[in-house]
Amino acid sequence: MDFITSTAILPLLFGCVGIFSLLKLLQRVRMKAYLRNAVVVITGATSGLGRECARVFYTAGARLVLCGRNREALEELTKELAASLTTKVQTHKPYAVAFDLADPGAIVAATAEILQCFGSVDVLINNAGISYRGTIVDTTMDVDKKVMETNYFGPVALTKALLPSMIKRRQGHIVAISSVQGKISIPFRSAFMDKTTAQGRNPVEVARDVLDAVGKKKKDVILAELLPSLAIYLRTLAPGLFFSLMASRARKQRKSKNS
CATH class of the missing domain: 3.40.50.720 (NAD(P)-binding Rossmann-like Domain)
Structure with a gap:
């Protein structure tokens, strides 16, 4: 039963991959046009x-x-x-x-x-x-x-x-x-x-x-890059933590600037 199930699934998987590849190809053709x-x-x-x-x-x-x-x-x-x-x-x-x-x-x-x-x-x-x-x-x-x-x-x-x-x-x-x-x-x-x-x-x-x-x-x-992208999500999901980190960064930069 497991063998029959696997055999039936494989053509379906290959078919899905083929359709996905075709859609990507059509998308590239449309983009170029x-x-x-x-x-x-x-x-x-x-x-x-x-x-x-x-x-x-x-x-x-x-x-x-x-x-x-x-x-x-x-x-x-x-x-x-x-x-x-x-x-x-x-x-x-x-x-x-x-x-x-x-x-x-x-x-x-x-x-x-x-x-x-x-x-x-x-x-x-x-x-x-x-x-x-x-x-x-x-x-x-x-x-x-x-x-x-x-x-x-x-x-x-x-x-x-x-x-x-x-x-x-x-x-x-x-x-x-x-x-x-x-x-x-x-x-x-x-x-x-x-x-x-x-x-x-x-x-x-x-x-x-x-x-x-x-x-x-x-x-x-x-x-x-990864860090700025994460910062955007952090600003939305945890604004308190975001502003705390930015304040800490500002203090470090000011200290470095004045030293």
């Missing part, structure tokens, strides 16, 4: 994660509009992308649009230029941002305003400016990339971010995860 020829706008494209996103989306066959403050760096990136491509995927020459997210007037002009590149936008990746580290007492309001203009109001303004064209076409995908500190508070990050974000995950790996998330149309993805 969705990204190929899609118009993708990337802000902060000249360095770090933005630069790596430009690479992976270009390799996937997307039509890129690369945005940043330095036009020369943007032009250099477009040349580098064209020279580095080794796949057989059909590619399109990337466009470069230089502007400062902290300048509302520049965003209006940049939006018109972005829409002129390919006539529409399928995916907007709000990646650009500036960093700062300091205590609340030592941080001036000018710094807070500068960080908020670049990291929040600028991306919101750009999104609102491009949104009508997406609504008109009934098609569009908006990606907001943020530090994990947007979900949990960390001592001495009074204006949200600091240079230690560079010590996190490799931007090449994160860019691939962003590509995968966009291709699969995921709603919310945490791309962090």
